[in-house]
Amino acid sequence: MNVIYPLAVPKGRRLCCEVCEAPAERVCAACTVTYYCGVVHQKADWDSIHEKICQLLIPLRTSMPFYNSEEERQHGLQQLQQRQKYLIEFCYTVAQKYLFEGKHEDAVPAALHSLRFRVNLYGLSSVELVPAYLLLAEASLGLGRIVQAEEYLFQAQWTVLKSTDCSNATHSLLHRNLGLLYIAKKNYEEARYHLANDIYFASCAFGTEDIRTSGGYFHLANIFYDLKKLDLADTLYTKVSEIWHAYLNNHYQVLSQAHTQQVDLLGKLFENDTGLDEAQEAEAIRILTSILNIRESTSDKAPQKTIFVLKILVMLYYLMMNSSKAQEYGMRALSLAKEQQLDVHEQSAIQELLSLISTEDRRIT
């Protein structure tokens, strides 16, 4: 049933592959509106996104039913648009999630869908396409297809360049991806330029001390680390960890205050919350663990900094309700503090954190 018979297909329908746009040979049996060039692409699409949106595609790809009045027609059109918008967002978040989980392969079809719907809805030269391009570029970078990533990025850059009203946040994202591209191409000069732009735009959009700005600092620090400018990288890493510390400590303080104010009110558990979405949490973990690795490699020089990062990680995992990880990092911090014989104040602060985590853990289990 999966094989198509071209003559049986409704008139005017494009028979090209959903993934690569080549002439199609197969059709999805569930929705009968999606075509593929072969089994490989069909499987890839199914695993990535098609399983989730299969039925939603039907109204978009079949011709509109006949409406009797102009009013109904308008209503129908509006509904169609709304469906498309929903699909755009849905595909975008799915793709993003795959990217943060490191499943670049799976992210591509989802991102492609998002891009395609965007083109349908907004036209080819709209700024709305940029996020989708950036997703695709990131996925391609992850897959090591630098050329493809470059193509997508230049497309995005061109779109941004032509549009007059593009938010600072989008600019920042674009430059960050360009920076990553040039890092991958080992062109550190360009990469630094783009990352600097990224930080500038992010600062304009969110402020210099925002966690969304920290990504730019982090990548810039990596470049300097690779260039063996260690003191520079060090100050930048410190900056990133300070940003995260400020953010997480703030949340942590609020939470612990709530704990102390109403102890055991009906034994109710407090919802730990980082205030971050999944993507940001994944980013936080990635950034902080890599900083930790770097710090640990030079741990004998500045154990204070390692402990600082460890503490941030403890707080992060604690707020993410991952108490086993939190405990692990906490123990590491404590042992390091004891080993290096740091001041008592530091040790007691870590102890306190650990005890809080363990009580929380017991209450849950």
Add this chain to the structure above:
Amino acid sequence: MTTLPPLPMTRPKLTALARQKLPCSSRKIPRSQLIKEKDDIDHYLEVNFKGLSKEEVAAYRNSYKKNICVDMLRDGYHKSFTELFALMEQWDALREAARVRSLFWLQKPLEEQPDKLDYFYHYLTRAEDAERKKSFEDVYNNLYALACYFNNPEDKWVRNHFYERCFKIAQLIKIDGGKKEAEAHMHMGLLYEEDGQLLEAAEHYEAFHQLTQGRIWKDETGRSLNLLACESLLRTYRLLSDKMLQNKEYKQAIKILIKASEIAKEGSDKKMEGEASYYLGLAHLAAEEYETALTVLDTYCKISTELDDDLSLGRAYEAIAKVLQSQGNTTEAIKYLKKFVKIARNNFQSLDFVRASTMLGDIYNEKGHYNKASQRFQQAFDTTVELMSMPLMDETKVHYGIAKAHQMMLTVNNYIESADLTSLNYLLSWKESRGDIEPDPVTEEFRGSTVETVSQNSEHLEELSRYDKSSKKFLLSTHFVQYTKYNLILQTQKEKFHPALDNLNTETLL
């Protein structure tokens, strides 16, 4: 028909590359090579067409502010960037606030002042470099340079920001024995002083003074820092004590001023010491501790004579005279005031001269030496005329008028008390001529200042009542008792002698 052979053409490298890439070219080029060639073309463009380089395009397209920020960041100067960014945001916020309050804010936005941005870039990045190398002295120097650059009225808050940063950095500098820290304290003191927070300013100046004690540090203009510290500290103490005196907290004020004079003594600058004791004397005077005031002022006197400083000597005499006057020791006071008058005259200090003469006149007036009083007042008045200052002239005029009235009162009293025909005639003729002419007060006073005829005096009385109208009631009210006495005598004569005086009385009563 023969086709012409193709023209031999030398193509530049770029076109050659582009030609090869064209779809019509026979050669098949693999994709990877195409990309490599694209990079080549980019590079070629960058090298050979200067105006087309990507960076230059970016520099042209973007605002100068952004270019500066990006330049900072790509070299890793993130702290400078953060600082500059925060400053620019504050700048905008201030502008916005000024706009909301509908004040006319003359400052252009920072983006439109590239030279200022250049300064920021230059010094901030250097400071950060130095900070990374842990050479805090360089950090301080760079930040201080920025503070100096913004040392103008409209950018004061920027300067203050950098003073504060300097202060923080200076505390980390240990090798120079605290010179930078002292300087930073000085700047912070200045900052608070300008802000009107005298207590904080005094604190910083005290620290500054302590740090510079016994050191021979000099600032850029060659002045000794210790002396500078003493000066600033004294100034702040004086302002503080002024405020306290206004609130009648005499004890506090005196305590602070004693501290000030001790510091001045340590500073071994005679002039400053003198100043300190002068203000201490004034404070004692305000607190009504006359004896101590006198001893303190005496030292000031001595110091001034030592320094051969006439002006401060004059001030000393004046202050001493005031103290003596408050004590009731008028003869001594007169002695000092005469000295003061002399000094003021010799140094052409007209204002001082007026003040001294007025004070002298007042004392004479109180003592009943009306002739002398009016003489002094006249001198004062003449000087004010020279000075052409209207408010002062009015004031001395009133003083003069009062003295004249006093002077005249005696004569009138004599006439009335003698109660014979000739005196009555005198009185009558005075009364008649009184209202006739309205003489110009200035010329009249010039002419008739020493003449003691009754008719002349009447004019002065009229004048007096006129000035009384012009809000000088308080002066007259002190002499009210005498006037009422005078008026009563007139009433017993059953003659309404003196409408002017009547006028005056009702007005003073009102």
